[in-house]
Amino acid sequence: MGGSARGGQDLIEDFLAMLSAERGAAANTIAAYRRDLRGAEDIVGNLAAAGADDLKQLAAAWRDLAPATVARKSSALRQFYGYLLDEGTISADPGPHLPRPATRRPLPRILDHAQVSALFEQAENEAKGDLPAPLRTLVMLELLYGSGLRATELVSLPLSAVPRDAPFLTVTGKGGQARMVPVSGRAVEVLSRWIPVRQTGSAYLFPSGRHHLTRVRLFQLLKELATRAGIPAAQISPHVLRHAFATHLLEGGADLRVLQTLLGHADIATTQIYTHVDSARLVALVNERHPLADRPLSD
Known part of the structure; x- marks a missing residue:
């Protein structure tokens, strides 16, 4: 997969700026995305240059996390890769290689x-x-x-x-x-x-x-x-x-x-x-x- 002349950190900040400007994301949401994306970059290196084999490392690194947490982290990465694809920074979407945990919907609490x-x-x-x-x-x-x-x-x-x-x-x-x-x-x-x-x-x-x-x-x-x-x-x-x-x-x-x-x-x-x-x-x-x-x- 093609990389980018810009560093991964810069691309992450560009993506977060887009979330804030175009989608009106709240400060807490931006901070959560930043943590998840930078955490993934600590594991695989430059996200824009990561391929299928690189992303497989995430499944092992996140193995002990709750399924809902893994789902949230994967969602952040998929949106990031969608942004890079739209911008022409990458030529192929590696999103399908991200972990997809099977999450169970919580059962509703009820009153008798x-x-x-x-x-x-x-x-x-x-x-x-x-x-x-x-x-x-x-x-x-x-x-x-x-x-x-x-x-x-x-x-x-x-x-x-x-x-x-x-x-x-x-x-x-x-x-x-x-x-x-x-x-x-x-x-x-x-x-x-x-x-x-x-x-x-x-x-x-x-x-x-x-x-x-x-x-x-x-x-x-x-x-x-x-x-x-x-x-x-x-x-x-x-x-x-x-x-x-x-x-x-x-x-x-x-x-x-x-x-x-x-x-x-x-x-x-x-x-x-x-x-x-x-x-x-x-x-x-x-x-x-x-x-x-x-x-x-x-x-």
């Missing part, structure tokens, strides 16, 4: 039905009056667990997304993709109590000053509620409630494709992670519903 009930009981008791703060917490809880919204989707909901006639929210998810999300009758009822007492003059359903409630504040409110409900604060987050929404729907017999649509997943492989938590129900379903379930074994 009893914990969800305790959380709602606490929130409902606190929201019996018309005080805005507890009503807001109850509405957010209803939409996180009842509709499976992401934290960012929830806090940034515009007031115009609230259903008038049809029981649906229009949600803008990742990548700017809009989807329709059903809203339970319970949530509609609490929304009708929340809207008259919320801060007026804001375009957001959950206003905070001139903007909307932050994700950080949402996390804090949920953890405080969990503590009052006797649930360890470490066990709860907006994403845990979204996981519970998905898992409990599967337990109730929801179709995986329907769940994919409700969660706004672009790839059903992302949705399939929820199937592991329902294995006991699936075994029971086969034993109870399969045509051979009631047929006795012959002697």
Whole structure:
């Protein structure tokens, strides 16, 4: 593979400057890329001149690292080589020779039905009056667990997304993709109590000053509620409630494709992670519903 007249360190800094200028990468991201790239260069020498045999050294050097760490380091190098290829610094991409660890997607944490009930009981008791703060917490809880919204989707909901006639929210998810999300009758009822007492003059359903409630504040409110409900604060987050929404729907017999649509997943492989938590129900379903379930074994 052809090398470069410029040193490897200079090329790395050029690449990092591009990340900052063209992609708006944060300072912490730039620092992480620099560590990974310079660490790889310490092992194989000039990265721009490294060939397949050189890159094989990385697999041995990274052998004791966690798969996720190896994946991150390889990703940094692939992007670096893609940049060099675009710039004409190298004539062939050595990226395919980089280590590709098999990473396992972490299993989602969930709340069981009893914990969800305790959380709602606490929130409902606190929201019996018309005080805005507890009503807001109850509405957010209803939409996180009842509709499976992401934290960012929830806090940034515009007031115009609230259903008038049809029981649906229009949600803008990742990548700017809009989807329709059903809203339970319970949530509609609490929304009708929340809207008259919320801060007026804001375009957001959950206003905070001139903007909307932050994700950080949402996390804090949920953890405080969990503590009052006797649930360890470490066990709860907006994403845990979204996981519970998905898992409990599967337990109730929801179709995986329907769940994919409700969660706004672009790839059903992302949705399939929820199937592991329902294995006991699936075994029971086969034993109870399969045509051979009631047929006795012959002697």
